[in-house]
Amino acid sequence: MSFTVQFTTRWADFDANVHMRHTAYNDYAAEVRLRYFKKFDITTVDFAKETIGPIIFEENTKFLKEIHLGENITANLKVLALSNKGERWKVQHEIFNEAGKLSAIITVYGAWLDLKKRKLTVPPTRFYEAFATGEKTEDFQEIELKSK
Template sequence: MSFSVKFTTRWADFDANIHMRHTAYNDYAAESRLRFFKKHNITIRDFSMEKIGPILFEENTKFLREIHLGEDITVNLKVNGLSSKGERWKIQHEVFNQAGQLSAVITVYGAWLDLVKRKLTTPPEKFQAIFSDVERTEDFQEIPMKNA
């Protein structure tokens, strides 16, 4: 299953050079992840009830093409890596400009955090299932767990 979100950009997303500021790309990627969770019936309330939340270890952005003031964008989500029980994950976002040209690739590496113990944790099954049918990147790899 492919997943993407179309966004109307805002004035605040742009810098003095009249192109999208670098951190706006990452903001839209983060928003697309939250919308992905919501599409799979996982909301902020679920995070609170389960006392679990997603955290990032790394975020890497490769800029390929400018996005100019007033352009709409599309951001997709693909799984680049996943541990056996979904404890850790790598997600890749591709950001496309209004003409459909690839403008940036954002890769995030994250995990699930137990919000009470403040330690990494295995997510509940509902959380594990969300990555099962998502499109995977061509270079997808399983993430090995040290004590698994």
């Protein structure tokens, strides 16, 4: 299942070079992730009820093409990797400019944090299923966790 969001960019997204500032790409990717969970009826209220939240270990952005002032963008989410219980995950976002040209690829490696214990945890089934049923990248892999 493909998940894509279109955005109208804002003046604040652009820098003195009149192209999208580097951190704006990551802001849009974060918004895509929240909207992705919303598609599965998972909101920040649910994170609080379950006392669990997503955390990020690593976020890499590869810039390919400029996005200029006034352009609108499209961003997607694909699952790049997932552990067998969903404790850890990697997602990939592709950001496209208004002409549909791939402008950036953002790779995010994260996990679920128990907000009371402040330790990594296995997510509730519906949180896991959000990633397990999502569109996978062509090079999708299972994340193997080391035994303690």
